[in-house]
Amino acid sequence: MTAVTNQTISQPLDRVDGPAKVTGRARYSAEIPLPGTVHAVLVGAVVPSGRTNTIQTGEAEQVPGVLAVLTHANLPKIAAQPRLFPSLFGHAAVGETFFPMQDDVVHYAGQPVAMVVADTLERAQHAAGLVHVSYHTAPSTTTLEQGRDRAYEPGRIFGGLLPGRMERGDPDSGLAKAPVHIDRTYRFAANHHNPIEPSSTTAVWEDDRLTLYDSTQGITATRLTVAELMGLPSSNVRVLTHYVGGGFGAKAMIWPHVALTAIAARYVGRPVKLALTREQMFSSCGHREEQEQHAVLGAGNEGRVTTLRHHKLSATSPFDDWAEPSLNVAAQAYSYPNYQGSYRLVRTNTMTPTFTRGPGEASGMFALESAMDELAYELGLDPIELRLRNHADADPLTGNPWSSKGLRECYQRGAERFGWRERNPAARSQRDGHWLIGSGTATAGYPVPAFPGLQPQRARARLYADGSAVLQAGTQEFGTGVATAMTQVAADGLGVPLDRVRFDYGDTELPNTAPAVGSAGSGMVSSAVHSAATSLRDQLVAQAVAQAVADSESPLHAADPSTVVVGDGRMMLRDRPETGETYSELLQRNGVEDAEALGSWQPTGMDTGYALTTFGAQFAEVAVDSDLGLVRVRRMVGAFAPGRVLNPKTARSQLMGGMLWGMSQALPEGTQMDSRMGRWANASLGEYLVPVNADAPEVDVEFVEVREDVANPLGVKGVGEIGQIGAAAAIANAVFHATGHRVRELPIRIEHLLRSA
Amino acid sequence: MRVTFTVNGERMTADDVWPGESLLYVLRERLGLPGSKNACEQGECGSCTVYLDGVTVCSCMVAAGQCEGREVGTVEGLADDHSEGSERRLCAVQEAFAEAGAVQCGFCTPGLLVQADDLISRTAGAGRGVPEDPEIREALAGNLCRCTGYEKIIDAVRTAARREHEQVGQEAP
Numbered sequence: 001m002t003a004v005t006n007q008t009i010s011q012p013l014d015r016v017d018g019p020a021k022v023t024g025r026a027r028y029s030a031e032i033p034l035p036g037t038v039h040a041v042l043v044g045a046v047v048p049s050g051r052t053n054t055i056q057t058g059e060a061e062q063v064p065g066v067l068a069v070l071t072h073a074n075l076p077k078i079a080a081q082p083r084l085f086p087s088l089f090g091h092a093a094v095g096e097t098f099f100p101m102q103d104d105v106v107h108y109a110g111q112p113v114a115m116v117v118a119d120t121l122e123r124a125q126h127a128a129g130l131v132h133v134s135y136h137t138a139p140s141t142t143t144l145e146q147g148r149d150r151a152y153e154p155g156r157i158f159g160g161l162l163p164g165r166m167e168r169g170d171p172d173s174g175l176a177k178a179p180v181h182i183d184r185t186y187r188f189a190a191n192h193h194n195p196i197e198p199s200s201t202t203a204v205w206e207d208d209r210l211t212l213y214d215s216t217q218g219i220t221a222t223r224l225t226v227a228e229l230m231g232l233p234s235s236n237v238r239v240l241t242h243y244v245g246g247g248f249g250a251k252a253m254i255w256p257h258v259a260l261t262a263i264a265a266r267y268v269g270r271p272v273k274l275a276l277t278r279e280q281m282f283s284s285c286g287h288r289e290e291q292e293q294h295a296v297l298g299a300g301n302e303g304r305v306t307t308l309r310h311h312k313l314s315a316t317s318p319f320d321d322w323a324e325p326s327l328n329v330a331a332q333a334y335s336y337p338n339y340q341g342s343y344r345l346v347r348t349n350t351m352t353p354t355f356t357r358g359p360g361e362a363s364g365m366f367a368l369e370s371a372m373d374e375l376a377y378e379l380g381l382d383p384i385e386l387r388l389r390n391h392a393d394a395d396p397l398t399g400n401p402w403s404s405k406g407l408r409e410c411y412q413r414g415a416e417r418f419g420w421r422e423r424n425p426a427a428r429s430q431r432d433g434h435w436l437i438g439s440g441t442a443t444a445g446y447p448v449p450a451f452p453g454l455q456p457q458r459a460r461a462r463l464y465a466d467g468s469a470v471l472q473a474g475t476q477e478f479g480t481g482v483a484t485a486m487t488q489v490a491a492d493g494l495g496v497p498l499d500r501v502r503f504d505y506g507d508t509e510l511p512n513t514a515p516a517v518g519s520a521g522s523g524m525v526s527s528a529v530h531s532a533a534t535s536l537r538d539q540l541v542a543q544a545v546a547q548a549v550a551d552s553e554s555p556l557h558a559a560d561p562s563t564v565v566v567g568d569g570r571m572m573l574r575d576r577p578e579t580g581e582t583y584s585e586l587l588q589r590n591g592v593e594d595a596e597a598l599g600s601w602q603p604t605g606m607d608t609g610y611a612l613t614t615f616g617a618q619f620a621e622v623a624v625d626s627d628l629g630l631v632r633v634r635r636m637v638g639a640f641a642p643g644r645v646l647n648p649k650t651a652r653s654q655l656m657g658g659m660l661w662g663m664s665q666a667l668p669e670g671t672q673m674d675s676r677m678g679r680w681a682n683a684s685l686g687e688y689l690v691p692v693n694a695d696a697p698e699v700d701v702e703f704v705e706v707r708e709d710v711a712n713p714l715g716v717k718g719v720g721e722i723g724q725i726g727a728a729a730a731i732a733n734a735v736f737h738a739t740g741h742r743v744r745e746l747p748i749r750i751e752h753l754l755r756s757a
Numbered sequence: 758m759r760v761t762f763t764v765n766g767e768r769m770t771a772d773d774v775w776p777g778e779s780l781l782y783v784l785r786e787r788l789g790l791p792g793s794k795n796a797c798e799q800g801e802c803g804s805c806t807v808y809l810d811g812v813t814v815c816s817c818m819v820a821a822g823q824c825e826g827r828e829v830g831t832v833e834g835l836a837d838d839h840s841e842g843s844e845r846r847l848c849a850v851q852e853a854f855a856e857a858g859a860v861q862c863g864f865c866t867p868g869l870l871v872q873a874d875d876l877i878s879r880t881a882g883a884g885r886g887v888p889e890d891p892e893i894r895e896a897l898a899g900n901l902c903r904c905t906g907y908e909k910i911i912d913a914v915r916t917a918a919r920r921e922h923e924q925v926g927q928e929a930p
Contacts, residue, residue, distance in 0.1 A: 018855030021863030022847060022870060024792020024832035031791035121786060122775055196796045196804055196864040196903050245794070245864025246903050278797045479862030479904045649858045653905055657861065660906035685801040685901065694891075694898040696907040 003574070004495040004537070005567030008488040009714070012649035016484045016503070017243070017477060026243045029215040030200035030275040037202065038067060040264045040274040041124040042257065043114035043131050044283060048349035048678025049140035051104045052113055052133055060127040065119040067268045069131060072101045072113070076263055079231025084320050084352065085159040087221040087253055087515045090455030092228045095253035095286050096352035098319050099229065101260070106135065107318045108349045109679040110283020115260060117268050140349040140678040144290050144315055147346035151313055154321040157343050161451070162325055165342040168397070174307030174338030178298030182374045186295065186367040187745040189670030190315075191288035191356055192281065192680075192688060195478075197245020199285055200275035201258045203265035210262055211238045216254065217247040218515020219476050223508045225254035226262055242506040244478030248661075249355035250285040251478070252517040257284055282683035286354025287671060288324060289314045293367040295330075298338075303381050303389045307338040310367065316345045317352040324353065326364030329445040329725070332397045332613065333368060334390035349678055355517060357661050358724040361446050363746075366665075369442035369729035370744060373736065382425060383441050383733070384411050395611030403610040403710035404717070406641030407443070410617040410704050414639030415441075417702055418619040427740040435623035435632075438738025442726035444616035444640065448711045448718060449520045454603035458511035459528035461494065461536040462596040467569050467584040469494055469501045471533060474510040475525045480720065481650025482521050488646060489526045489714065493533025495566030496583070503529075511598065519614070519718030522646060524603060527712040532599025537566055539597050544571050544586050553589060555581050601713065610710045614717040616640035618662070618730040620697075624738045629753030633663050633731055635698040643708035643717035655723035656699045662727020664691050670747045762824040764788060765834025774821050781805045781816035783824075784831060792832040792867045796901075803900030806868035807831045813875045815899075832867035835874055849924075850874045853917035854910075861904035869900045873914050881922035888918055 020026040027033075045052070057069040078099050087093035100112040114131045118124035141147040154164045175181065202213040210232065216222045219239040227234040244251060257274055265272035276284050291314035298307035310330055316322045327341040356362075376383040391408065394401050415421065423439050424430060430437040459473040471490035477483045483503050491498045504510060511532075514524040541564050544556040556564060556571060556579070565574045572580025587595060604612070619637040624630070638659050645651045668689035674681040682688045701723075708715035728746060735753070736742045743752045760783065761770045771787045784790045784807070793816055794804035800815040807816045808830030816829075835848045847855065850873045860866050876896040880888040888896070893914050894907075902910065 012858075014856055015858070015860060017863070018860050019847065021860050021866050022832075022851040022855050023836055024790070024867050026863055027791065028794075028864065030795075031785070033789065122778060122782065194903060195862070196802060196901060197794070197862065198796060243863060245796075246862040248903065275795070278799075481861070650861075653858045653861055653909055656906035656908050657904045658906075684799060685797040686799055690901060690903065691907075692898045692901060693907045693910065694894040696894070699906050699908045 003565045004492055005565055006492065006495060006497065008491045008498050009646055010648065011488065013484060013488060013647055015481060015650065016487055028197055028243045028245055029202055029213040029241065030273055032202050032213045034202065034204060034271045037271040037273050038117055038119050038268060039121040039124045040115055040117045040261055040272050041128040042112045042280060043128050044110040044280065045106045045113050046109060047106055047135045047137045048109040048142055050106050050138040051136045052106060053136050054134045055114055056132040060116055060130040063118065063123055063127040063130065065123040066116060066127045068117045068264065070115045070264060070267065072103055075101045077102060078229045080228055082225055082228045087218045088449055088517050088520060089453055090220060090514055092224040093221040093253050094225055095255045095354050096317060096320055100256050108283065108351050110280065112256065112260065115264055117264050117272060142348050142350060142673045142678045143675045144292065144313060144346055146675055147348055151344040151346050153342065153344050157321055157323045158325050166331065167340045169338030171307050171309050171338040171340040175296060175298040175309065178306055179301055180299045180378060182297040182371045182378065184295055184371055184374065184744055185292055186370060187292045188290065188363050189747060190290040191665065191669055192671050193248040193250035193356055194281065194685065194688060194690060195246030195248055195250055198276045198278055198281050199251060199257065201261040202271060202273045203262040204271040205266050209236045211240065212262060213240050214258055215244045215251055216241055217251045217476060217478060217517055219474055219506065219508050220512050221515050222254050222258060226259050229259040230262060239508045240506060241476045244476060247478045248357045249359060252355045252515065253286065255285045278685055279683045282671065282680045283351060286351060288356035289316065289353035291363060293326060293363065295367045295371045297371050297375055299375055303379050303386050305334055305336050305390050308336045310341045313344045315348040315350065317350055318347050320352040321345060322352050324363065325360035329361045329447060329613065330364040330368040332392065332395050333443055333445055335392040335396055358721045361721065361725045362665060362728065365442065365445065365726050366729045366746065369726055370732055373440065373733040374742065384415060384420065387411065387443055398611055400609055400611045403612050404643060404706035404708040405615055406704045406706035407615040410615060410639040410641055413702050413704055414617040414619050414637050417700060418637040420619060427737050432623060434626050436626050436738040437623050438734045439619065439621045440730045440733025440737055442618045442729035442733060444618055444722055444726035446519060446614045446722045446725055448612035448614060449518050450604040450606055450612050452605045455512065455514065457513045457524045457528035457601045457603060459532040459599045460511050460596065461532035461599065462594055463494065463536060463583055464594045465584060465587040465592065467500055467582060469496050470504055471501060471529050472504040472510040473513045473525050473528055474508055475505045475513045475521065476516060477505060478516065480516060480521055480654060481647055482516065482525060484650055485522055485646035486525055486529050489529045490533050493530045494537050496569040500569060519720035519722065523712045523716040523718055526646060526714050526716055527601035528599050530713050531601050532597055535599050536595060536597035540583055540586060540595055541571055554586065555579050604711060608710050612711055614642050614722045616722050618726040620730040620734045622731060622734040622738055624735060624753060629750040631667055631735060631748060633697040636663065636727065637700045638723060639702040639704055640722050641704040641706045642719045642722060643706060643711060644715040645703055646716060651719045652701050654719045655701045658721060658723020659699050659727050660691060660696060661724040663697065663731060665746055666728035666731040667747055758822060760821050760825055762826060763828045764790065765830055771821065776822060778821045779817050780819040780821045780824055783821040784816060790831055790833055794864050794867060796864065803872060804865050804868040806871045806900065808871060813872055832870050835870060849920050850877060850917040853913040857909050857913035857916060859905060859909040859913035865900060865902045869897060869910065872897055872900050876914065877918045877921050881918040882925060884925055887915060887922050
């Protein structure tokens with residue numbers, strides 16, 4: 001194996017896409033200048049349940065510039081309905097198994113019932129307002145409260161991947177024997193992702209070949225889904241996605257508007273652009289479901305937790321059994337021998353919920369870590385000490401050792417950085433004027449995706465005779481920094497300077513990789529890129545040392561390849577670096593313009609004999625206005641052990657952003673259902689609150705290094721979600737410490753705390 | 758109606774503009790300047806922030822007709838030299854955003870840059886020194902970002918302001 005001397009991995013390099021983004025040159029999916037492009041606008045149902053009665057399109061059709069008004073009466077039917085399956089697996093991946101405008105049934109408010117296409121956006125919007133729809137309204141269920149009596153236990157959830165019920169040990173007897181119990185119910189408002197870029201698609205047909213510019217977290221998922229829906233060969237659909245304005249799960253699955261745009265483009269014979277409005281984003285790409293979780297801890301007086309019973313009740317759509325997997329990480333967070341978990345669902349008139357950052361772990365760990373904090377107070381133990389006493393040295397689910405963990409170090413280093421030991425443990429013991437001050441902590445955990453059936457990850461490496469190199473993989477960049485990190489992986493794998501490497505991505509014609517979901521992007525794509533780059537390097541070294549061919553002019557002729565090292569684009573003998581030549585010299589001497597290699601990596605299954613989970617520890621300090629109940633988060637510290645960090649600058653930003661998502665989940669964010677109308681009541685950025693700059697606390701991220709040898713070749717465990725997990729619990733625990741009042745509902749609102757004032 | 762105004766120093770005209778059309782729409786759809794982003798349609802998120810006669814506005818909330826004869830500045834005009842073919846130099850705030858890790862998905866970035874540029878020109882650029890954190894946070898409170906957690910944005914603004922301040926200091930007699 002040839003060694004590489006230059007090292008750019010783990011350097012905090014600036015983003016390669018930074019200049020395009022700060023100059024406004026970056027083109028997002030609704031900004032592709034294609035001649036003749038026309039605009040589509042969706043008309044959503046205003047009732048949550050029933051049927052459309054009449055849809056009058058005449059007035060809209062008369063608007064100058066209108067090319068088509070499509071309804072279930074004239075929209076070409078879909079060819080097939082793909083099943084709901086997480087996009088990570090690399091298949092077609094619809095967000096819900098319902099495709100609108102196939103008949104007159106209305107399942108949820110906002111469901112598209114008509115689509116207008118016109119030459120300008122303004123005309124399309126105007127005409128959309130002139131489509132007159134009347135409804136036969138049926139009774140609806142839109143909240144857990146309305147449907148609680150009709151809850152059911154699904155056999156499986158999450159596209160059939162996870163069981164609806166899990167048990168180990170003897171939870172009944174475990175609870176019966178435990179002298180100390182914490183038995184609590186936690187409630188969670190629905191959340192909408194609200195990436196700053198609303199989803200958009202531009203569709204162009206050339207004969208029977210379709211090109212889509214789509215704001216997606218998975219270009220291959222878009223390709224396969226649209227191909228299946230429209231009955232096209234997959235090879236006839238190309239998806240291009242160079243910039244995506246945030247995803248957070250909203251763009252992880254493929255929602256109906258994407259294929260609707262393609263259908264409209266074929267119908268009118270022009271390129272069609274569809275950009276959802278902010279309001280439509282609340283009923284077009286899923287949400288984190290409204291839910292409640294019942295957690296029961298049974299513990300000994302010394303703080304050893306013997307049992308966790310964790311039941312979840314949540315809202316799903318009329319047609320899919322979806323629940324975000326809230327229980328799994330909580331089930332393996334501590335070493336309880338007895339465990340029981342179950343999901344129950346209520347069918348509601350909403351679209352199918354979906355992945356939302358920290359999908360499941362963010363809610364499940366809120367329940368568990370809030371309960372653990374209560375247990376610590378009940379027993380008079382320091383919350384960190386309680387967690388250490390229950391530390392899982394092996395995975396409680398399987399008994400397997402962790403591939404890497406680092407959680408003890410996360411507690412320790414996070415606590416030091418935060419100043420945890422200086423805290424007075426008594427609740428309501430610290431004031432700053434009329435502000436009550438408190439601090440809280442929580443454990444963070446997020447699985448490294450390891451499943452059977454994941455698709456091979458592929459990349460291509462090409463080196464030109466001038467010494468420049470291109471690495472290609474069909475991934476997509478929605479802000480994570482993957483393009484930058486992959487440039488580093490490519491440079492190190494090939495042994496060429498960073499400025500001689502370009503990373504190409506965002507095109508389904510490139511070798512296929514998984515979508516960027518579930519914190520898996522960097523681990524998956526880096527494995528493929530590393531494989532391609534090192535294959536090409538080894539190929540070139542093999543050529544340089546080859547004895548059989550006539551290239552005896554090669555300075556490395558007949559050398560043992562294991563004695564060759566590569567750096568700055570030059571192959572040389574390790575012991576005699578003056579003996580060697582550049583890749584360029586090798587290719588030029590042989591009259592070859594380029595060299596190319598493909599790399600492939602089969603993702604880890606579940607048969608490694610190890611448990612793969614990323615861990616961390618969260619700390620938060622809050623100030624609560626003793627008169628008004630207003631909560632301000634003053635600072636947050638997170639210590640995380642995500643394995644190899646490819647680029648600390650982009651990784652740190654990811655983790656900080658995740659921590660702010662935790663703060664956002666704790667305080668401002670929540671979508672409220674108006675159950676009388678059956679519609680989301682706050683479907684705008686004016687009313688769906690997210691933190692603004694002036695709300696943001698000081699956020700501090702500490703990396704805890706762990707050596708990870710199982711997950712993938714470079715040991716990357718991922719940073720996309722772990723920053724959020726546990727952060728909301730740390731804040732709620734800090735609110736208790738500040739006020740003596742325990743809030744078991746998210747978001748925490750002023751009215752929860754007014755009585756504590 | 759016909760609307761003629763100056764965009765980034767260049768005189769531009771849009772024909773057949775509806776009275777209800779926003780400045781943002783005209784910039785993005787008619788004048789080929791999609792740097793300013795459309796994200797909330799109601800002046801809440803700041804992604805469409807531009808200069809109008811030197812004052813920052815949400816261009817989604819300004820009717821294009823109101824801009825007749827006025828001067829508009831967008832993210833595309835922030836760089837020192839944006840003429841075709843020349844090497845584009847980033848302005849202080851663009852450079853600092855790219856360096857600090859203040860850019861992730863990039864969709865809030867154009868509006869934030871214009872707002873930050875305005876803050877810096879009113880403070881450091883006017884000889885008032887580097888703005889304190891609360892002033893930065895307040896000035897940028899109308900620009901939503903979902904990716905970064907804001908911390909690196911503050912870092913970038915501090916850096917750009919410090920450089921601007923130093924430059925102003927050097928230029929002063």
